Amino acid sequence: MDLLKVNWGRRKHSLFYYLFLASKQLFPLDLYLFSPNPFRFDQPSSSSRLFDFGRMSQAGVDVPAKGGFSFDLCKRNDMLIQKGLKAPSFLKTGTTIVGLIFKDGVILGADTRATEGPIVADKNCEKIHYMAPNIYCCGAGTAADTEAVTGIFLSNIDMVSSQLRLHRYQTGRDSRVITALTLLKKHLFSYQGHVSAALVLGGVDITGPHLHTIYPHGSTDTLPFATMGSGSLAAMSVFEAKYKEGLTRDEGIKLVAEAICSGIFNDLGSGSNVDICVITKGHKEYLRNYMEPNPRTYVSSKGYSFTKKTEVLRTKITPLMERVEITEVGEAMEE
Amino acid sequence: MDLNLDAPHSMGTTIIGVTYNGGVVLGADSRTSTGMYVANRASDKITQLTDNVYVCRSGSAADSQVVSDYVRYFLHQHTIQLGQPATVKVSANLIRMLAYNNKNMLQTGLIVGGWDKYEGGKIYGIPLGGTVVEQPFAIGGSGSSYLYGFFDQAWKENMTKEEAEQLVVKAVSLAIARDGASGGVVRTVIINSEGVTRNFYPGDKLQLWHEELEPQNSLLDILNAAGPEPMAI
Numbered sequence: 001m002d003l004l005k006v007n008w009g010r011r012k013h014s015l016f017y018y019l020f021l022a023s024k025q026l027f028p029l030d031l032y033l034f035s036p037n038p039f040r041f042d043q044p045s046s047s048s049r050l051f052d053f054g055r056m057s058q059a060g061v062d063v064p065a066k067g068g069f070s071f072d073l074c075k076r077n078d079m080l081i082q083k084g085l086k087a088p089s090f091l092k093t094g095t096t097i098v099g100l101i102f103k104d105g106v107i108l109g110a111d112t113r114a115t116e117g118p119i120v121a122d123k124n125c126e127k128i129h130y131m132a133p134n135i136y137c138c139g140a141g142t143a144a145d146t147e148a149v150t151g152i153f154l155s156n157i158d159m160v161s162s163q164l165r166l167h168r169y170q171t172g173r174d175s176r177v178i179t180a181l182t183l184l185k186k187h188l189f190s191y192q193g194h195v196s197a198a199l200v201l202g203g204v205d206i207t208g209p210h211l212h213t214i215y216p217h218g219s220t221d222t223l224p225f226a227t228m229g230s231g232s233l234a235a236m237s238v239f240e241a242k243y244k245e246g247l248t249r250d251e252g253i254k255l256v257a258e259a260i261c262s263g264i265f266n267d268l269g270s271g272s273n274v275d276i277c278v279i280t281k282g283h284k285e286y287l288r289n290y291m292e293p294n295p296r297t298y299v300s301s302k303g304y305s306f307t308k309k310t311e312v313l314r315t316k317i318t319p320l321m322e323r324v325e326i327t328e329v330g331e332a333m334e335e
Numbered sequence: 336m337d338l339n340l341d342a343p344h345s346m347g348t349t350i351i352g353v354t355y356n357g358g359v360v361l362g363a364d365s366r367t368s369t370g371m372y373v374a375n376r377a378s379d380k381i382t383q384l385t386d387n388v389y390v391c392r393s394g395s396a397a398d399s400q401v402v403s404d405y406v407r408y409f410l411h412q413h414t415i416q417l418g419q420p421a422t423v424k425v426s427a428n429l430i431r432m433l434a435y436n437n438k439n440m441l442q443t444g445l446i447v448g449g450w451d452k453y454e455g456g457k458i459y460g461i462p463l464g465g466t467v468v469e470q471p472f473a474i475g476g477s478g479s480s481y482l483y484g485f486f487d488q489a490w491k492e493n494m495t496k497e498e499a500e501q502l503v504v505k506a507v508s509l510a511i512a513r514d515g516a517s518g519g520v521v522r523t524v525i526i527n528s529e530g531v532t533r534n535f536y537p538g539d540k541l542q543l544w545h546e547e548l549e550p551q552n553s554l555l556d557i558l559n560a561a562g563p564e565p566m567a568i
Contacts, residue, residue, distance in 0.1 A: 193397075213375075215369070215374070217395070217396075218401065219367075219395070219396030219397035219400055221367065221378060223375065223377075
């Protein structure tokens, strides 16, 4: 193990530790606490972890780059749990998610409550995830799992939305819903149900509107209307009573909102607002917070004010994302 | 009541495959359950492998879908390389290889049925574990337990297409009546030299068996109906 320790600034760290961080993309708060290394601050965050390898070799230690996983943090977690710290439970989306096919396309709906055990962690989260311009996916289950499996996970291009985009570039055509379905199904099956993501995938492609449900173990169903999540029974009862083929857009939206509301009011794991996404041929509408049946009551009309003695010394507004202006310079190179 | 919506999807199921004079008839119910909740009441358990070979799936929904997807892909390549339609025996063997070699991880029972020009209509049963057995008729799934005696009595060689299909529909609806994990509609697929025919029998149009009630649209109809005639002395 000593061979692998590298002299990095003032502190020796295992090579594997950095590999672990690089692969996990953790913001290295731990690292800041352990070693206030002046070199760290001028590096942009995230993917520049890869720069470590170059600097490692500058340190003069010739170590063959090995793959593998560093379990250091797992040992730390075990130690903390033994000392009595309760591990944070993962954020689940209790959830009611639904989808239905109407005359011109697909309507997806979701509630907006994310729970962590008995506590509402996020009163207004987004459960309808973008997969492709014509395909959206609602996710129930562990919030991290549904985000990761549908999203664009920067360091690991395994994730379906980015796979679809690459596929679009390769084929030169719009994505099809069954492509997204097969990619999601493959991913979830390979994890044998441990990735706890139950999804309602809907979209309109060249072959028409499609709606599919995908379960954590990787099985899929193709249906004209579908519900998933803890509130699925409440929502399904509304659909079974009122669904018919050939609904218009307004009727469809009304039915979806009703089904989600049924989940919101009758299921403890679902709540807050209703999000709706309408996808038709060549056009989509993401109606965020279409309905807010749980407004905050008893808001103080006086508003909030600081105590009278407070003096404002300085006001500074820092934009969190830099605006980048792109200017066209000259002409494109010609061969 | 423990619904357990996180349970893996299993298709409780009744699946049947029957040969007749000139082809095969495959039949299945349509219920997919997660624990005690019916996740899909109209699923299609008879999936196509090639133009002339279909497979009935039972057991874990995810496992059976993945196996049939792989075999469809292998058979597609095989058909291109061979230059003619794949035989039922090859399809069954491919499924068997996947099922046997991964027997520790898969939980799915399958019935492969089809028609090819060398052997005619054939049915192969591939239960858990990966055995492959060529049979004149095969039954599988949780509902099949109720059909062994029925088939011993009702099956005969060289039936016509109509007789075979009626037998299959009757058998599936008997199993639906007795097995909680089977239900919904009855789907049949008839494969012969002329091609493939898919049929659909909705649950409320099936024959009623012992002590089964007429399907009702509303509880109110039942409550408001006139009671039985009082006995006359």
